[in-house]
Amino acid sequence: MPHLMNTYNRLPVAFSHGDGSWVTDTDGKIYLDALSGLAVSSLGHNHPELVAAIAAQAGRLLHTSNLYRMPQQELLADKLAAISGMDEVFFCNSGCEANEAAIKLARFYGHKNGVENPSVVVMEKAFHGRTLATLSATGNRKAQAGFEPLVSGFVRVQYNDVAAIRAIAERCHSVTAVMIEVVQGEGGIHVADADYLSCLRKLCDEHAWLLICDEVQCGLGRTGKWFGYQQAGILPDIVTLAKGLAGGVPIGACLAGGAAAGLFGPGNHGSTFGGNPLATTAALTVLDVIEKKNLLANAQTVGDRIRANLAEALADIEGVVEIRGLGLMIGVELDTPCGELVTRALDAGLLINVTAEKVIRLLPPLNFSTDEADQLAQRLARLIRDFLAAKGTRA
Ligand SMILES: *Cc1c(COP(=O)(O)O)cnc(C)c1O
Numbered sequence: 001m002p003h004l005m006n007t008y009n010r011l012p013v014a015f016s017h018g019d020g021s022w023v024t025d026t027d028g029k030i031y032l033d034a035l036s037g038l039a040v041s042s043l044g045h046n047h048p049e050l051v052a053a054i055a056a057q058a059g060r061l062l063h064t065s066n067l068y069r070m071p072q073q074e075l076l077a078d079k080l081a082a083i084s085g086m087d088e089v090f091f092c093n094s095g096c097e098a099n100e101a102a103i104k105l106a107r108f109y110g111h112k113n114g115v116e117n118p119s120v121v122v123m124e125k126a127f128h129g130r131t132l133a134t135l136s137a138t139g140n141r142k143a144q145a146g147f148e149p150l151v152s153g154f155v156r157v158q159y160n161d162v163a164a165i166r167a168i169a170e171r172c173h174s175v176t177a178v179m180i181e182v183v184q185g186e187g188g189i190h191v192a193d194a195d196y197l198s199c200l201r202k203l204c205d206e207h208a209w210l211l212i213c214d215e216v217q218c219g220l221g222r223t224g225k226w227f228g229y230q231q232a233g234i235l236p237d238i239v240t241l242a243k244g245l246a247g248g249v250p251i252g253a254c255l256a257g258g259a260a261a262g263l264f265g266p267g268n269h270g271s272t273f274g275g276n277p278l279a280t281t282a283a284l285t286v287l288d289v290i291e292k293k294n295l296l297a298n299a300q301t302v303g304d305r306i307r308a309n310l311a312e313a314l315a316d317i318e319g320v321v322e323i324r325g326l327g328l329m330i331g332v333e334l335d336t337p338c339g340e341l342v343t344r345a346l347d348a349g350l351l352i353n354v355t356a357e358k359v360i361r362l363l364p365p366l367n368f369s370t371d372e373a374d375q376l377a378q379r380l381a382r383l384i385r386d387f388l389a390a391k392g393t394r395a
Contacts, residue, residue, distance in 0.1 A: 011346055018045025021365050021372050023351070034364045034376050035351045039185070039217050039329075042244035043289055044365035050247050053285040054278065063276050073275040076284050083226045083287070085235050086255035090264070091275030094252045095216035095242035096129025101254035101269055102179065102212045102238045103133050107153070108263050109210055110176035117152075118176040120212070121168055123159045125187030125356070128179065128214055137179060139187070159190060162199045169207055177210040177238075178203075182228030185217035188356030189324055189331025197232035210237040210260050216252075217329070220244045221290050221366050224300030224327035231326060244366075246282035251275075295366040302373045303327040306362065309377035319388040321358075330362040331355075332380075334388070341387055350379050360384070 001010070015023045021033050021044050036042065043050055057072075064070060077089040090101050103120060110118025122128070126139040135144055136151040144150060155172055157164040159180075168175060178200060184190040204211040213219075213236040218228040220241060229236055237260040242252040252274075256263070273279075290296065307323055307330060314320045314332075321333040337357045345352045353361040364376065 011343065013346060020044040020046070021368055029349065031346070031349045031351050032372065032375060032379070033351045034362045034368075034380075035353050036244070036363050036365050037248070038353070039222060039243045039363040041248050042220060042222075042286060042366050043247045044367055047247065047289065047367075049289055050282060050285050054249065054282050057278050057281040061277050063273070063278070065272075066270065066274065070275060070277055070280065072277050072280040072284060076275070076280045076287075079284065079287055080241075080253060080255055084239055084255050084257075086239055086257035087261040088256055090254045090256075090269060090271075091280070092252040092254070092271045093250045093273050093279070094129075095214075095240065096131045096134040096252075097271065097274075098216065098240035098242050098252035098254045099128045099134045099137065099179075099214060100131055102214075102240050103137065104269060105238060105254070105256060105260055105263055106177035106179075106210055106212065108268065109260060110174075112263065113176070113208070115174055115176055117174050119153045119155050119172065119174045121165065121175055121178040121209075122154050122156055123180055123184070124156060125159060125184055125190065126179075126181060126214075127184070127186035159184065159187075160193050160196050162196060165200065165203055169203060175207070175209055177212055179212040179214060181214045181216075181218060182231065183218040183223060183326055183329050185329070185361070186355050188333065188359040189329060189361060191324060191326055192228075192232070194232040197229065197234050201234040201236075204237070208259070212236060212238040212240070214240050216240055216242045217363075218326070220286075221296050221299050222327055222329045222363070224296055224303060226296065228326070245286065246279050247286040249279045249282040251279040251283055290366060293367060298368070299327040299366050302364075302368050302370060303330060305370060306330060306364075306373045306377050309374060310381060313377060313381035314384060317385060317388060319391070320384065325362075328362070328364050328366060328368065332360040332362075332384070334358050334360070334384070336388075336391055338387065341383060344383055344387060345380070348379060348383060350376070350383070352380065 107118045122137045124139045128134040128137040133151045239255040339354045355361045
């Protein structure tokens with residue numbers, strides 16, 4: 001790949017087609033997809049309704065411009081507002097763009113309220129994207145190294161630590177927002193405590209801060225509810241979305257409600273491709289299928305089943321530190337770096353991911369069946385056992 005910029009360690013495999021939770025590589029080998037292209041293919045591969053909707057829209061109009069009204073975009077905004085509790089939506093094309101919009105909103109809100117240098121509280125181990133502002137918000141020094149000067153205006157605290165946020169409220173008067181993933185994805189599948197989120201909501205209310213939930217990975221049904229924050233019964237002021245929203249067609253969205261709504265006017269923000277007819281048609285179809293097929297409930301029950309099966313199959317294995325997550329966002333933490341498991345799984349016909357060095361990450365399609373769940377748990381448990389046993393002999 002001499003002409004590809006070297007930004008990814010690519011596995012030596014390419015896929016030619018897919019069907020549901022299964023993909024076939026260019027040599028004809030079939031894999032069970034427990035990753036969904038990192039939480040993107042929320043309906044699996046080649047979903048008939050999604051394919052038909054995209055094809056029909058492609059045959060009418062791909063793109064017009066935000067200089068004109070787009071009915072599909074307006075319908076999608078209505079739908080997202082209804083399921084999220086937010087009031088309005090800005091459309092873009094990716095997660096980092098959705099977060100850029102959120103950060104700009106937080107700053108704009110600050111300036112409107114007389115805060116000269118507004119700052120946003122962000123979390124250790126957070127992942128918000130790779131653009132300069134979202135990289136600066138990301139809590140990963142390795143990812144930031146070499147790209148200094150970073151964007152200023154971020155204050156970092158420990159995740160799930162109420163005292164740390166209280167301390168910030170005391171000493172830092174420039175804060176205008178708190179930004180958090182309800183379940184940290186890249187950081188290793190860490191779930192925010194419901195108490196912590198309620199406390200955050202209260203602190204934000206007390207100090208007139210905006211609460212921003214980055215739901216790019218954990219949103220849109222993955223945790224068993226439309227949005228992760230609904231697990232804790234709170235309502236943020238800003239919600240960012242991307243990954244699974246259009247089932248594989250690039251799209252991003254920044255939703256705003258309450259004090260965060262009505263801030264931007266024409267000229268404050270924009271996107272050439274954002275909310276185009278193709279992407280918004282795809283997203284409308286994805287949301288429709290999630291609803292019609294009860295995929296929120298499916299994510300919950302199938303996710304619980306995978307975790308329970310893994311817990312049972314790995315109960316006597318010492319190297320397994322914790323099995324955690326919500327719905328179909330699952331992490332299995334080992335006591336040793338396990339990146340090697342990705343290639344072992346690939347050889348065994350299974351697509352998984354390892355993040356934060358020691359955490360096996362599973363993000364299967366929302367329509368994963370119970371049979372597929374059982375196959376996944378069984379095959380993964382065997383891979384983990386073999387891997388840890390091989391480590392043991394070597395040590
Ligand atoms: C993937 C991800 C992003 C970045 O999304 P891109 O589409 O890659 O820019 C932001 N936040 C979270 C929580 C993510 O998982």
